[in-house]
Amino acid sequence: MHPFRRGIAIGAMLGTALLGTSGVALATSTPSGVIGQVYVNNNTAGHNTVSGFDRRVDGTLTPIAGTPFSAGGAGTGSPTGSAGALQLSGDGRYLLAVDAAANDISVLKIRPDGSLRLVDETSSNGTTPISLAVHRDLVYVANTGAGGSNYTGFRLNPGGHLSAISGSTFALPDTALPGQVLFSGDGRHLVGTRVGPNTGPSFIDSFSVGTDGRLTAAPGSPFPAQKIGPFGSQFRPTNPNQLFVSNAHDGAGNGTVSVYEVAADGTLTAIAGSPFADFQTAPCWVAISHDGAHLYAINTGSSSVSSYGIANDGTLSLAGSTALSGTGLRPFDAALDPTDSFLYVVDAGVAKITVFAVSGGNLSELASSPVAIPGGGAPFGIVVN
16 A cells, blocks of 8 residues: 555545753743744655744744745655654754655754754655654664665764665565654664554564664564554653554544563563553554653544553553644644643644643643644654754
8 A cells, every 4th residue: 555545545534533952052042931942844745844933931832933944855745644754863953854755864953043954865765754763873764655665774973964774774565554663762672663554454563773773673573563553652761661552543433552561672562451442533643751651642533632641560541532622633743842741743634733731641722722834734743852
């Protein structure tokens, strides 16, 4: 199934239903009240761009002067299902963006005022790159296009230039349709979700990462997903041996989140009670608080966010679901600010960002939300610094 057809399929289904370099340094050179930035990959056709916003202490957003900023390559111009299409470099100095229609990765320098300058465009060594994983100077991309679906590794040098790691490419079948690739917090493991056809089967790839940056597949990988359409994923920030994966394609009202224990060799084992229901449609993205206490599932089909508490053993307790206020929205990727006080959600349907204040795991949408994305096409991928 071609990734663009996957976007159409997701649309049909909808019809049925890290702190960077230094916030202090940025604050001293930006307008009063600005404590950081929010960036979005606009995924615009023809010439891709990244939009940037100043982020204030009350969670509100203001477009940065000059936004949107050129990302060089071309986006698809249509909603594209994936997580991690925009990432912050390990040293916090650069943004890395996929250009899905150009088969490349762009690197943009973050200036002191939050504006961006394109410094590098590099082939993704595959077709239709849709997700990036970053750990220190190591970068992996998930390519999902027919004839060029794979995971490929790169090194990012201090000047912001990428170089492919020889022998790092791990080929995938055209039916894999990866949704995300991500590192554990300690960088020892890399996981990729194979969303697969809307009717299944679906799998999760798991690897150990060598000192040379190359991957070794875990025994038994790829692992059968617990439900159809494993999509957004995140390792628990306080425990790199716990992996949380949303399951998106089980139909209206049947959304779930799976929890896996990750062994030293990368073997995945679902914990007791997994998967955990959220009773919503198409949970496609997840965000976990930096203290590891709460998980938020972004339900694209229901246009809502489900809130869970996380026990020490990874067990999830559903607190409830909060609807987004806007119309025509397709909530996609999401990220929390470094203090876990605000949750920012990309809306691909009408190119906006929904902003929630967070208190004890409870969500309340800001009066100023949703916020229009200047130059936004069908945005995906978000970074909060």
